[in-house]
Amino acid sequence: MIVAEQKDIAEIIPMTEGYQNILVIGCDTCVTVCLAGGAKEVAILACSLRLAARARGKKVQVDEISIERQCEKEFVDSLQSTVRGHDLLISMGCGIGVQTIAEQFPNLAVVPALNTKLLGLPERQGVWVERCQACGQCILDKTGGICPISRCSKSLLNGPCGGSQNGKCEINKEIDCGWHLIYERLKSLGRLGCLEEIMPAKDWSRSRNGGPRKVIREDMCL
């Protein structure tokens, strides 16, 4: 699932500067499930923007709607009549949603209300962890179903670095060493042989660092 998190309202308010008729569009799929851009969040954002405008002595019209999936042109097209009369669309979808809307309504300003963070799963209510980096070349078959690209902080392909200690990552002691997990899993599967195969270097177009990322919504953690 795509995990996103809402931008700080202080960042969204300036985006609406100068617009009179705003439509906040939610998405009923991934971002609803990760509690960032569903019907509930749309209502909160729309109301917040109305209040923010009035607190600044302005009056704006903010309408709200939520559609099945913003990443599908057909669903976005169904907004044709709704967007009429609006001069700004705020997408509460993931980055793809924003772009699909922008593509379908080329004459309207579209801005994002979310930061699309990662592909992951909820570890528990209110905490999401990264499990996939969409690297485009899945090797989970060789690693016992544990992804070294996302679970190893350095995305190493051929075993752990020297910093792995007691099964924990040297970047952060809270994080499990991805390669330690892979080793343990393969051992229990009786397939340690997999590790002998040397994996060729991956072609990284961009470098990255910082290890697996995490989204935590403090107010949802209970």
Next chain:
Amino acid sequence: MDSSPKIGVFLCTCGHMMNDYFDTRALLASAAKEPGVSSVDECGFLCTKSGLEWLKIKIARSGCERVVIAGCSPHQHELKFRQAIEEAGLNRSLMTIANLREGCVWVCRDKKECLPKAERMLKAAIHRVALAKPVDMVQARMSSSALIIGAGESGVRIALELHRLGIQPLLIDSQPRPEGEREAFLPTPCTILGNGGSSSGQDTGGQRHDFSALVKELSHKKIELLTSTEVREVAGGVGAFRVVLDTQGRERLVEVGSIVVASGSRLEDGANLAKLGSYSRIVSLGRLQKMIEAEPERLERMMITAERRAKHVCFILGGDGPQGEKSLVAPFVKRASIMALNQAILLRRRFKAEVAIVASDIIVCGTGLEDLYRLARQSGVLFFRTPESRPPQVSLEKGVIKVRVYDSALADCIRESASGEDDGGYPILIQADLLALEDEVLPSLGTETLQSILRVDLAGISSFYQGNIHLKPNLSNRRGVFVVGSCHGVEDGGEMLNDIRSVAMAVFSLLSRPNLAVEQKVVINTDKCALCLTCIRTCPHRAIEFGEVKAGQKWGARVIPQACQGCGICAGECPAKAIEMVQYSDDQIFSELTL
């Protein structure tokens, strides 16, 4: 709007009391102008029998479909009014009360403020009732059977008690044999006092009963007992839990009305004991109890050391009790106190030992404990009271256990007569052949797994729910699941029996009717449901589960109405706005905010 429901507004003046505060006709006139209001009326006493009859007639005559009652607090007569409008043919939830008495006329200092405030409140109530939706009543089937997890003493006993009440118990235990041991360490003062129990007047050695006799009674009563069996899965809710049991790999689905957790607890050597190493003459209370019962000769030998003739035993209670994260109920001081008193008396009576008990406080808050304490004193047990700031010091010198004690009451007289030897502030020296220390009480093995399967907080492993006053004395966060015995911190055997019978009562009153009529307080719109599982994870009562909403259809979240307690937390958390509390919908709450 033609389709808007007709609303009847009925003002109860509380015996014309309200007329003192404002012009009731003016209030009703302004209410009559609100959209949807089809009739307004006032009455002196709506809550009386005749008032309720009047209300029913008025509803019938005016043909109104919604009712606003303006009067006193809903906490006073809401139920009565709901019943009345139901008798008048309306759904019980198509009603709103405007709390004009406790919320307006008795609040305003200035009578002039009353009318505008009353108008505002009445308007809000009219808007609210216009948005009201009927609440459905659901008949929940209540199976009169119960699953009891754990065949320790509390489990076996509650099975027998439930059987007496006509509830069909099914007892399971993860062990191959039922074990009385799991709670046998819970002591009862009356057994030794001899003024109760099965063997009146006899010194029963601290043992309450014969556990095997209880187990025999089980088979005599034909109560099913599955050993080597564990719970794999629990679905459904009170009245109809669907439980998957696993007996050594063989799975079996049972449906039960209630689940009683009697998983018990176990004793471990406490931190104090660990600190003193593995010297065989330093034992835990639990170990000492076993020796008294099963190995008296060995115990006798242990108490006779080469140098000295008399047998000296010392008990240390309290102090820095073991408080591991998973330990039950912090230090189990009461349990230890009763146990030590029992054992001290026995050691004096049977073994003629010299016994000293060192403690900061003697726990006597329990049935018969004061008598037990007195009996111990009368039997010649010595008590040393130490301030908490100066716990006793234990050392081993040439095979003798030396306990140095500061007793505040004796300190001065001893110091005066002391030989001048430096005692480091601990003037009393007890030389003991045997030293007994508190044990640590831990949840039985497997409690954590059981907790995650039942989704119920047990044994205070995560102490959050159990501390809640509204779960006292023996409820769990999940309706129909009860906790009994030492697994939720019961400290003495007598109290455990109270606990067992009280839980038996609670199970019975829940399951005594074959059907239970419950309101469907929460409704999930499956079309909107994104199946994010938020409601399932946040419902404090585990009243929501997911699966096919209708056979063969798309999956969705669904409410188990009899398990739902109507808090609305799910509706508050649902990100897709798919969950609505019938009587507190968003629109209804918004309608009250118009100021």
Next chain:
Amino acid sequence: MNDQDQAIVIGGGIAGVSSALSLADSGCQVYVIEKKPSIGGHALRFGCKATDQCNSCGVCLARDKIIKAASCPNIHLLTQAEVVDVQESGSGFVVTVRRKPQFIDVEKCTACSLCYQRCPKPDRAISRAYLSPIPSGYVINQSECLLFQEERGDCDLCRTICPAGAISFDQQEELITLRASVVIVASGFSAYDARRKGHFGYGRLRQVISGLDLEQRLLAGEAKSLVPRAAGDVPRIAFVQCVGSRDPHIGQDYCSRVCCKYAVRAAAKLKFQIPEAEITIFFIDLQRTEREFLGLLERMSGKIRLVKGLPVEIGPAAEGGDRVSMRYENIDQGRMERADFDLVVLSVGVAPSEENQSLAQTLGLKLGLDGFFAPLDLTDSTITARPGIFLAGTCQGPKSLVESILHGQEAAMRALALMRRREEVRHG
């Protein structure tokens, strides 16, 4: 459950209410016979002891149950009523109840409070009958009412003023006969009368109050006013434990089980409301049981002072002023000490009710040496020597609110088991 099964619960305190609710939920018709004008007993006179968090005193839990019982269709409340006779009949009992005139018809009373407001007696002969947080009705206290006093025997102001016409002085005392298969005795306790310990000055010294007095002030939200003080003055408060407990000289040689807990909770509440107050608790043995209480003790450590040892006497302070002076033994220090306090709270114990003797006689039961109803067996403390009569709550011995609820349910279970057994016998 058989529909004709009727049960009688004597006492509408928390234990009786718990028994009644359990039985009513199981389909029995239950008559609760309460001496006072409203049910609830002591529990409704206690205040909430929450500070910045709940301290698990259980008062709200008890109130919930009482409110639930008051509106339960299977529970029939007979207030201002007393059991005068119990006869065995077949497998059950015929119980005669004497009910005092109510004067105010509860069915008609709307709790509008007019009668209360207009009652000419300065301290009002009419009081609120609390069943819920708000008065659900009013009652006239016959011994206070002017109508029943010779000098002004014609006052019926309230009757003429009552808009509901709920007041009638024509009512007479009535005798009601009830049949029941079981009787549960839940007649409760009396608090120890601290006046009996003259050296503590209770009743003589304004600054010395009992734990129950404090509870009522907490309930009324007036606890702060107990320690009036000038600016910069540090209020000093003492709690004295075991007043009327663990004392063989007065025949109450048992631990009252609740005092350590209520004293520490009340101390925590006072400390929360008056943060600058210095609070000391004088005790014999601190009864450290129950997890919630241990947690509270931990949170309060360093905030309240605990002194092992009880006062010998309490008297007016030497230099006059508003304080009282206390002489006490500090056992841990091994010496006598003296200190002045603005307020001394005596933690009075749970004593057997004065009416136990006569009630026991009516019921044909025995009291124990301590004056409480004696169970047949200590491990089965709800069973009496008379089959069909059960004990619940503090009439059997000291218990906390939660323990009373538990015990009430236990008694109900025993009663139900008996009813079932009889039914089985009847049907072979």
Next chain:
Amino acid sequence: MDFTPAIVAFCCENSAYRAADTAGARQEGYPSNISICRLPCSGKLEVIHILKAFEEGADGVFVFACHPDSCRFLLGNVRAGKRIEHTAALLEKIGIEKERLRFFYLSELEWTQFLDLVRQGNESIKSLGPSPIKVKP
């Protein structure tokens, strides 16, 4: 002219609503500009309800929950507390003083505290002046 703020008090029906009833029944009087909104549990209260109250012209919003460990639904009050914290931060960024949103723990018996809190709360909202939403056109 003296400013009378409009205040919405969200009250859990198990605690503060009862306390408010008792406060009413004692006829001690509290500011009549406080509108009480009854909730089944403070855990039901959503961010949007608070925002809507401000949008409808409230100058202040008070939320009353049961004390920690005494929520009849276990953690509804803790949930509410976290949500209020989150909403207060949101309000501040929107341009509404976070002091206009206040959160209190209260039990059903603490009706005198209820009086103190609403009286003091009313004064503090008064001193803040009308809500910025209302002042500007």
